[in-house]
Amino acid sequence: MKNLITLLFLFAATLAHAQDSTFVSIYSVKNQTERQRILFHQQQYLRRQGNTLHLIKMDLEWPLSLHFMAMPSLQRYLTKELFGRESEVVFPAIEQYLTSKGEPLTQMPDEPGLRTYYEMVSLNMMEYVEGRYVSLRLVNRVIPKDTAEQVTESQRLITYDIASDRVLKTKDMLKTSAYTPDRDDYLLLQMLLLGAIPSSFGEEDYGFYLGDMCLMRVGAFFDLGIIMDDDDYNSLGAVPSGELQHFLNKETKNMLKAEIPERQAVSCTPQPWFADTAQVYVVAEELPSFRDTPEDIYRYLRANIRYPWLDATLDIEGRVVVQFIVEADGSVSSPTVVHSVSPGLDREAVRLIMSMPRWKPARQQGRPVRCIQSLPISFVLSSQE
Numbered sequence: 001m002k003n004l005i006t007l008l009f010l011f012a013a014t015l016a017h018a019q020d021s022t023f024v025s026i027y028s029v030k031n032q033t034e035r036q037r038i039l040f041h042q043q044q045y046l047r048r049q050g051n052t053l054h055l056i057k058m059d060l061e062w063p064l065s066l067h068f069m070a071m072p073s074l075q076r077y078l079t080k081e082l083f084g085r086e087s088e089v090v091f092p093a094i095e096q097y098l099t100s101k102g103e104p105l106t107q108m109p110d111e112p113g114l115r116t117y118y119e120m121v122s123l124n125m126m127e128y129v130e131g132r133y134v135s136l137r138l139v140n141r142v143i144p145k146d147t148a149e150q151v152t153e154s155q156r157l158i159t160y161d162i163a164s165d166r167v168l169k170t171k172d173m174l175k176t177s178a179y180t181p182d183r184d185d186y187l188l189l190q191m192l193l194l195g196a197i198p199s200s201f202g203e204e205d206y207g208f209y210l211g212d213m214c215l216m217r218v219g220a221f222f223d224l225g226i227i228m229d230d231d232d233y234n235s236l237g238a239v240p241s242g243e244l245q246h247f248l249n250k251e252t253k254n255m256l257k258a259e260i261p262e263r264q265a266v267s268c269t270p271q272p273w274f275a276d277t278a279q280v281y282v283v284a285e286e287l288p289s290f291r292d293t294p295e296d297i298y299r300y301l302r303a304n305i306r307y308p309w310l311d312a313t314l315d316i317e318g319r320v321v322v323q324f325i326v327e328a329d330g331s332v333s334s335p336t337v338v339h340s341v342s343p344g345l346d347r348e349a350v351r352l353i354m355s356m357p358r359w360k361p362a363r364q365q366g367r368p369v370r371c372i373q374s375l376p377i378s379f380v381l382s383s384q385e
Contacts, residue, residue, distance in 0.1 A: 037064040038125070038337035040350050049102030052115045056101060058094075059122045061347070063340075066134060066162070074160045077167045081138050081156060082121055097121075116145040125343045126157070127216045133168075133255065135159045135214035135221075157212035157223050161255055168252075170213045173220075178247040179210065189247050193224060193237060215256070218314060219244050238310070280325055281371045284362035288326035288373050291360075301352055301377060308344035312381060316342050319378045320349035328368040330358030338374065349377045 041060040046053070072088045080086040083097040098104075122139040141153040159168040166172075170179065177185035193210065211223035219241040245253070290297040310316075318341035325334045335353050337346045353375065362371030 038062065038340050038346055039064055040335045040337065042335070042350070042354055045098060045101075046105045046108065047098065047101035047103065048105050048109070051113060052102070052117065053105075053109070054101040055116065055118050056098070057118075057120045059120070059124070061123065061125050061350075063125065063128050063130075063134070066128075071160070071162075071165055073165045073167055077158070078123065078136075078138070081154075082123060082140065115147055118143040118145065124347070126214050126221060127343060129217065131162060133159050133161055133215060135216060137214070155212075155223060157214040157221060159213075159215045163255075168215075170210065173213065173215065173249065173252040174247050175249045185247060192239060192243055193222060215252075217241075279370065281362060281364060281369050284364045284369055284371050286363040288330075288362045288371050289360045290356070297375070300356065304352060304355065305377075305379075306348060306351075307379065307381070308348055311342055311344040311379070315381060316345065317380050318342070318345060319376050320345050321374060321376045322349050322353050323372060323374045324353055326359045326361055326371050326373050328361050328370055330361045330368075332356055332359065339376075341379065345379050348379075352377060 039060075039062045041058060043058050045056040045058065047056065048054075075088050075090050076086045079090055079093040083093045085093055085096060087093040120139065120141040122137070124137045124139075126135040126137055128134045136158055138156045138158070139153070141151070143151050159173065160166070161168055174189075175185060177183040178189050180186055189210070213220050213222045216238070219239045222237045222239060224237050248256075290300070319339065320337060320341050321339035323336045323338045324332050327333055332353055335350045337350065340346050359373075361368040363369065
């Protein structure tokens with residue numbers, strides 16, 4: 001069913017250990033345009049504050065052509081929603097957030113009586129139309145362990161209008177009549193959204209409410225809240241553009257169809273999420289390798305690929321190129337998409353890279369060293385699909 005997608009937001013609360021580390025963005029490749037490069041930061045951190053442990057999973061992604069310093073409204077919104085502090089400089093906000101969780105640890109302490117919190121901070125790109133808008137999903141989740149406290153979670157969908165430097169929420173994109181109860185458009189939109197509720201809820205009585213929305217090339221995603229048996233559930237429903245046009249306000253329609261205006265250039269230097277001065281080799285005497293033969297890496301990719309539902313539904317295919325670092329211990333870090341196809345395929349390519357077992361590291365003068373590696377991953381739908 002093309003107008004339905006349900007996302008399950010899972011956070012693994014069974015981590016045996018976590019390790020702080022820095023993130024590196026590679027800017028030395030001259031033959032890639034910035035607009036093709038997507039920055040990914042996927043890392044786990046273990047912090048201690050007195051008798052409290054914080055196991056933090058951070059999952060952030062961002063197109064490098066969107067300079068934070070050129071977008072103060074978006075930057076203030078993101079830093080406040082994700083890290084609890086409003087700032088026009090996002091990178092120090094991230095570092096301050098981690099510092100507020102205590103001192104870094106390299107392994108789980110074996111002490112009784114410690115309170116543990118599993119936390120996730122997620123910023124995922126849902127759509128990016130260069131020069132026009134970017135749609136984002138923000139998630140904060142805190143799972144207490146061995147305490148009476150409840151799990152807390154917040155999710156937001158937004159669209160950022162690049163030309164006007166404005167964060168758009170649901171009411172900013174829909175006609176007033178579409179989100180005002182007892183109006184005809186409101187009832188029509190509710191009927192449309194009923195089709196985006198998962199059939200797994202069956203024929204039982206339930207109510208639902210419209211949460212956030214964000215724009216996509218194919219239409220829009222809506223965060224739908226479902227109320228059943230005194231419990232709340234969330235589902236992300238997709239509504240095709242043809243069915244959505246009637247409910248969009250004039251400003252949104254103009255933004256989608258107007259010529260992309262030229263913005264005044266803002267002088268700024270791309271920055272990594274975190275600084276790291278450790279040397280990374282581009283070429284080494286012995287390059288990194290995966291298992292025993294060049295074919296092994298493609299066998300691994302074919303065996304482990306999960307084609308994203310939406311991309312498969314829309315017949316999206318293509319080749320994503322991911323650049324990453326093979327660390328001196330053979331682990332993989334710092335993925336950057338240097339050739340993008342779609343947010344869904346980009347995200348799956350990064351997941352495949354980061355889930356790989358250890359590589360054989362590069363060697364320089366007989367010792368293992370950090371080295372940049374690039375890997376193309378092709379997404380092709382079979383004829384049966």
